[in-house]
Amino acid sequence: MRKNLKTFIVSLCMMLLAGCASAPVRDDRFSVVATNFAGYDLVRAVAGDLVNINMLVRPGTETHSFEPTPQNIIDISECGLFVYTGGESDEWVESILDSVNAGLNTFRMMDSVQLYEEEIREGMTVTGNGEEEEEMDEHVWTSPVNAMILVRDICDALCRLDPANSDSYRRNAEAYTGKLEALDQQFRSIIADAERREIIVADRFPFLYFIREYGLDYYAAYPGCANDTEPSAQTVAFLIDKVKEDKIPAVFHIELSSANMCESISEQTGAACLLLNAVHNVTDEDFKNGTTYIDLMEHNAEVLRQALN
Ligand SMILES: [Zn+2]
DSSP states (O other): OHHHHHHHHHHHHHHHHHHHHHOOOOOOSEEEEEHHHHHHHHHHHHHHHGHHHHEEEETSSSSTTOOOOHHHHHHHHOOSSSEEEEGGGGHHHHHHHSSSSOOOOOEEEETTTTOOOOOOOOOOOOOSSOOOOOOOOOOGGGHHHHHHHHHHHHHHHHHHGGGGGHHHHHHHHHHHHHHHHHHHHHHHHHHOOOOOOOEEEEEEOOOOHHHHHHEEEHHHHHHHHSOOOOOOOOHHHHHHHHHHHTOSSSEEETTTTTOOOHHHHHHHHEEEEOOOOOSSSSOOOHHHHHHOOOHHHHHHHHHHHHHHH
16 A cells, blocks of 8 residues: 555656656746737737737748647637637637637737728639628738727737736837838828829739728739639730730739749739738748838838839
């Protein structure tokens, strides 16, 4: 009996030691989980190192086909605030929100701003029978004016949930809003001085909130970002005609896309093929370098200047 007890105590101690050795370093900071890079970066702008932020999509990967792992779901259920867009690419969120704890704090980006319906423009390749439900476009963060609203609301949520750091959150949010205002002014002056108001995106079109904010017109290969598909020959021909007709100097593709269509239109028209960031995600290298929403948008300002003049 006594021997058994001793063995039991020894093995219990070994289990505890093993548990201690493999346990991660405890992080007492408030924790946030964000689905994509846009949410991650805006939280980082407000909170800096004061919170532990976990981005679910891996850098360099496509965000629309993201599927959560069991570990992701555990991380969401244990976090202090879960930030998601609320659109088609995180449809999976609704089903897990029902099953994780009812007290989970969530921030749905689409709840903060005025929404627009996804649009189908002339020339687009549309899959399905065209009778799908009308979807609200999820790419709300692509307008810097919306980004200011998101920063304000994210700041309010963090201040409420982690009041000890609220002074820092408010200061950071104010500083970042100043940068967003400068960015917004930069876009307005580029567009005010531009020769044309039309952009061609030989790719999916996640820029609806952006172009509506600045009064631009556009043609693109597909609406929104819902389906990864091959463009029809008609779509490619339509976009080539538009580039020639309107003497468009540069055609765009979006981040982490193959850019094949953009390059082939470029070859056939002489227009440049350039990257316009929609800030769904960043490359692994950019993630390691700490590239921000503002950095990506400043790149956009440069390429827009080329494409509009
Ligand atoms: Zn998208």
